[in-house]
Amino acid sequence: MIISVTSLKGGVGKSTIAQNLAVCFAHAGYKTCIVDADTNQSSVRWSGLRDENQPGVLVSGLPDGKELAKNVKLLNETYEIILIDGTPSLSPTASKILLLADFVLIPVLPSALDLWATQQFLERYQEACEQKEQQIPAYFLLNQHDERTTLSKEAEEALHNFETVGLKTLKSTIKNRVAYKRAVIDGAGVFEFTDPKAKEEMVALANEIQGILKG
Amino acid sequence: MQKKSLKDAMFLAPKTTALPKSVINIEETERAAEKIHAEIPALRTPEPVAEITKRVTLDIPLSLHAAIKMRTFQTGSTIKDYLLTLAARDLGV
Numbered sequence: 299m300i301i302s303v304t305s306l307k308g309g310v311g312k313s314t315i316a317q318n319l320a321v322c323f324a325h326a327g328y329k330t331c332i333v334d335a336d337t338n339q340s341s342v343r344w345s346g347l348r349d350e351n352q353p354g355v356l357v358s359g360l361p362d363g364k365e366l367a368k369n370v371k372l373l374n375e376t377y378e379i380i381l382i383d384g385t386p387s388l389s390p391t392a393s394k395i396l397l398l399a400d401f402v403l404i405p406v407l408p409s410a411l412d413l414w415a416t417q418q419f420l421e422r423y424q425e426a427c428e429q430k431e432q433q434i435p436a437y438f439l440l441n442q443h444d445e446r447t448t449l450s451k452e453a454e455e456a457l458h459n460f461e462t463v464g465l466k467t468l469k470s471t472i473k474n475r476v477a478y479k480r481a482v483i484d485g486a487g488v489f490e491f492t493d494p495k496a497k498e499e500m501v502a503l504a505n506e507i508q509g510i511l512k513g
Numbered sequence: 514m515q516k517k518s519l520k521d522a523m524f525l526a527p528k529t530t531a532l533p534k535s536v537i538n539i540e541e542t543e544r545a546a547e548k549i550h551a552e553i554p555a556l557r558t559p560e561p562v563a564e565i566t567k568r569v570t571l572d573i574p575l576s577l578h579a580a581i582k583m584r585t586f587q588t589g590s591t592i593k594d595y596l597l598t599l600a601a602r603d604l605g606v
């Protein structure tokens with residue numbers, strides 16, 4: 299099962315979410331790996347810091363996206379869940395990341411810039427669906443969400459408008475927490491960390507995605 | 514937005530059944546990505562622009578020249594490409 303964590307905008311938390319989901323899926327018992335297709339290769343660096351006593355998450359770095367399909371196909375023979383940590387660009391690699399996905403996860407921050415990028419993303423997504431001749435299941439994930447702020451509520455409403463074109467919004471949301479930044483330093487996920495609230499929201503997200511994948 | 518139930522967030526759902534395997538067609542994926550980027554002008558990869566070059570004349574000791582020549586013969590390269598590759602690798606450019 300291939301989960302592409304992608305967005306046309308940088309800094310939305312793609313790598314953090316890919317790493318944390320990978321940790322959750324590995325703990326749940328799935329053979330999990332990450333394909334790091336982002337040029338900054340932060341997931342590759344994260345894997346180097348990971349404690350060997352924790353469930354293993356292989357991270358394969360493909361910063362230029364060359365032979366992405368071929369390598370993902372090879373990994374698909376061994377791994378049950380492949381998370382592709384995407385690149386925030388309009389490159390052919392970004393299109394391949396969409397075309398390969400069984401499930402597209404699009405992190406969005408509650409900001410106007412993110413929503414504008416989402417509009418652009420929609421065009422790429424529709425082209426990919428057209429070429430693949432099937433709807434690719436795609437879900438928004440509100441990151442750094444704070445339900446008390448008007449901006450977050452407005453972002454939520456704006457994203458719901460995309461449902462008519464097949465892009466749904468997950469009911470799980472991620473808040474802005476220090477635990478995410480701390481966990482990265484240890485090559486860990488918040489599931490293995492001390493902040494129970496961060497762990498709780500990541501578990502909810504992993505369970506929600508598992509539920510959708512299992513149909 | 515639907516409310517999350519408490520059990521959603523309490524425990525990580527363990528793997529119970531195997532997930533369906535992805536079906537990947539490499540050729541189809543490559544072809545589709547190529548088509549998307551060929552049809553939309555804004556997505557087309559720009560043609561690489563040849564950078565202006567600077568000519569440099571080097572005096573290389575005969576023994577070193579012979580060694581480089583041997584190496585480039587073995588790798589099917591040229592002295593120019595060999596030296597440029599070494600410099601680019603060293604400088605990380």
